[in-house]
Amino acid sequence: MTTEQAAPETAAAQAIDVQGLRKSFGELEVLRGIDFSVARGEVVCVIGPSGSGKSTLLRCVNLLEEPSAGRVTVAGTEVTDPDVDIDLVRRRIGMVFQSFNLFPHLTALENLTIAQRRVLRRDRPEAERIARANLERVGLSDKASAYPAKLSGGQQQRVAIARALSMEPELMLFDEPTSALDPELVGDVLAVMRGLAQDGMTMLVVTHEMSFAREVADRVVFMDGGVIVEEGTPEQVVGAPQHERTRTFLARVLDPAAAEVSEVADTP
Numbered sequence: 309m310t311t312e313q314a315a316p317e318t319a320a321a322q323a324i325d326v327q328g329l330r331k332s333f334g335e336l337e338v339l340r341g342i343d344f345s346v347a348r349g350e351v352v353c354v355i356g357p358s359g360s361g362k363s364t365l366l367r368c369v370n371l372l373e374e375p376s377a378g379r380v381t382v383a384g385t386e387v388t389d390p391d392v393d394i395d396l397v398r399r400r401i402g403m404v405f406q407s408f409n410l411f412p413h414l415t416a417l418e419n420l421t422i423a424q425r426r427v428l429r430r431d432r433p434e435a436e437r438i439a440r441a442n443l444e445r446v447g448l449s450d451k452a453s454a455y456p457a458k459l460s461g462g463q464q465q466r467v468a469i470a471r472a473l474s475m476e477p478e479l480m481l482f483d484e485p486t487s488a489l490d491p492e493l494v495g496d497v498l499a500v501m502r503g504l505a506q507d508g509m510t511m512l513v514v515t516h517e518m519s520f521a522r523e524v525a526d527r528v529v530f531m532d533g534g535v536i537v538e539e540g541t542p543e544q545v546v547g548a549p550q551h552e553r554t555r556t557f558l559a560r561v562l563d564p565a566a567a568e569v570s571e572v573a574d575t576p
């Protein structure tokens with residue numbers, strides 16, 4: 309038995325391990341002591357109201373934000389260690405944002421090969437082979453030579469996912485990947501993410517898509533006010549929330565019209 313098997317609870321055995329994470333912007337403390345971890349192959353969805361610190365948490369995982377306190381470990385490497393080579397760590401993490409940030413002057417294929425060639429030093433044939441395989445994985449084989457402006461928002465987001473996959477990351481972070489999309493385009497992107505989950509990708513996903521969280525997540529984390537209020541299986545957190553704050557949030561997300569009516573009714 310290896311040491312890693314003997315101690316599955318240690319930070320090193322997790323894909324992501326966060327201990328005592330705090331983050332302030334000036335006077336404003338946005339993360340107020342976060343402890344949580346994501347196991348390899350696990351899909352964790354983070355839900356919570358606007359401003360609760362979900363994006364900041366994700367950004368602290370790959371050090372786009374520098375934590376004010378606490379320890380963050382990614383795939384066994386402590387990223388909060390001052391001596392860490394963060395570029396090396398970031399190569400192992402795929403990140404997909406709400407906005408796709410594709411290069412407008414490059415084709416879909418070129419958007420997928422540029423970082424492979426510059427960062428991973430792959431030669432053109434290998435980078436293109438990997439790029440085409442990933443375009444196929446997201447259902448866009450026929451769009452290799454299209455420029456982003458000629459693609460729908462959902463197609464652009466799928467190119468962005470394929471671009472992240474082309475770097476062959478060990479885990480993927482998603483920050484509301486479908487919230488900028490027209491409703492009819494959301495399904496295709498979620499289908500791609502569902503496929504990744506089925507293939508065993510480790511995923512940390514901030515989302516308001518409760519049906520996705522229910523079907524795909526192994527675990528759901530509810531954040532409010534910079535803390536984790538509760539976490540558990542989707543059945544527990546979405547199906548039978550223990551805390552009033554979670555119930556209020558879910559009522560709003562699952563049935564915005566009804567929540568509005570009750571707010572109006574509550575007004576004296």
Ligand SMILES: Nc1ncnc2c1ncn2[C@@H]1O[C@H](COP(=O)(O)OP(=O)(O)OP(=O)(O)O)[C@@H](O)[C@H]1O
Pocket residue numbers: 333336338356357358359360361362363364365
């Ligand atoms: N760079 C920054 N400088 C100052 N304040 C910031 C910065 N980034 C985030 N904040 C503040 O931190 C708080 C949490 O922001 P964050 O983006 O993490 O929330 P969120 O849960 O992702 O919200 P949303 O659902 O709207 O995306 C907010 O009050 C926000 O204004």
Ligand SMILES: [Mg+2]
Pocket residue numbers: 362363364483
């Ligand atoms: Mg956010």
